[in-house]
Amino acid sequence: MKFNREHVFDYAVAENVGPGLVRVTARNPSAMTFHGTGTYVLGADHGAILDPGPRMDEHFNALTTLLSGGNPSHILVTHRHQDHAGLASTLSQAIGVPVAACGGGDVVVDEGLGSETPARDYHPDIGLFDGDVIEGRDFRLEVVYTPGHTSDHVCFVDPDHRRVFCGDHIMAWSTSVIVPPDGHVGHYLDSLERLLAYPDHVFWPTHGPPIREPVRWIGELIEHRHWRERQLLDELSAGPATADKLLQRIYGDIDPRLARAARASLMAGIAWAMDRNLVERDDDHEPPAYRLS
Numbered sequence: 001m002k003f004n005r006e007h008v009f010d011y012a013v014a015e016n017v018g019p020g021l022v023r024v025t026a027r028n029p030s031a032m033t034f035h036g037t038g039t040y041v042l043g044a045d046h047g048a049i050l051d052p053g054p055r056m057d058e059h060f061n062a063l064t065t066l067l068s069g070g071n072p073s074h075i076l077v078t079h080r081h082q083d084h085a086g087l088a089s090t091l092s093q094a095i096g097v098p099v100a101a102c103g104g105g106d107v108v109v110d111e112g113l114g115s116e117t118p119a120r121d122y123h124p125d126i127g128l129f130d131g132d133v134i135e136g137r138d139f140r141l142e143v144v145y146t147p148g149h150t151s152d153h154v155c156f157v158d159p160d161h162r163r164v165f166c167g168d169h170i171m172a173w174s175t176s177v178i179v180p181p182d183g184h185v186g187h188y189l190d191s192l193e194r195l196l197a198y199p200d201h202v203f204w205p206t207h208g209p210p211i212r213e214p215v216r217w218i219g220e221l222i223e224h225r226h227w228r229e230r231q232l233l234d235e236l237s238a239g240p241a242t243a244d245k246l247l248q249r250i251y252g253d254i255d256p257r258l259a260r261a262a263r264a265s266l267m268a269g270i271a272w273a274m275d276r277n278l279v280e281r282d283d284d285h286e287p288p289a290y291r292l293s
């Protein structure tokens with residue numbers, strides 16, 4: 001079946017969002033995934049599937065139906081979270097193409113949060129490294145290693161169409177969730193700066209709309225983390241405080257669905273400040289408190 005613009009599956013929406021670019025949105029909306037995971041299918045002949053998405057029958061059916069009218073050669077994955085990589089192995093077996101994803105990364109522990117947890121049975125066939133070029137008959141992508149959200153996060157740059165596929169590293173509607181120790185604010189900020197090298201590209205995140213002014217948005221994301229750190233240091237300038245106290249003072253009344261994400265962000269911020277010897281842990285305090293170094 002050839003895909004056309006009007007085709008809307010019963011269970012997922014596929015849209016042509018640019019030349020040689022289709023987005024199939026999974027029906028897994030949540031506080032973490034926005035409208036749902038957007039799987040991108042690249043190339044005039046559907047050569048590459050980027051982030052196959054969550055392990056959902058209806059999303060699998062939408063993709064295999066679409067791909068039956070094409071000639072796919074690669075499944076690409078930005079990072080191991082289940083809402084991106086969950087379907088990778090099943091789809092790979094079904095359509096007979098390999099999975100390519102980060103070949104390195106120093107995974108510490110990735111417990112994640114909700115859908116932001118590692119996919120099971122996920123074993124990429126091809127390891128990608130920074131600067132690699134991966135190409136098929138109808139697409140060509142450069143790999144940029146962007147740790148921070150997770151240690152195995154990569155972005156894919158399409159220089160021919162001036163596009164960056166930025167996974168969960170950059171989202172248009174929210175900041176990225178960083179869950180330490182695998183997630184790391186310092187690495188995340190370094191990775192954001194690397195993407196400033198593509199000021200005239202459109203950034204396509206997995207969740208939410210495209211970003212057409214990436215430099216301005218990246219600047220805001222960087223500033224947001226520095227603002228959070230200033231809040232942390234201000235609170236601690238009044239004296240040691242536990243994580244619970246800091247959470248309450250900095251984040252106030254938060255949507256209960258985002259409480260764990262807020263706590264993870266706080267702990268990621270503390271870890272980053274500790275890395276730079278701005279903050280230290282006071283283990284004599286029970287429960288442990290944090291103070292300025």
Ligand SMILES: [Zn+2]
Pocket residue numbers: 079081116149168
């Ligand atoms: Zn993720």
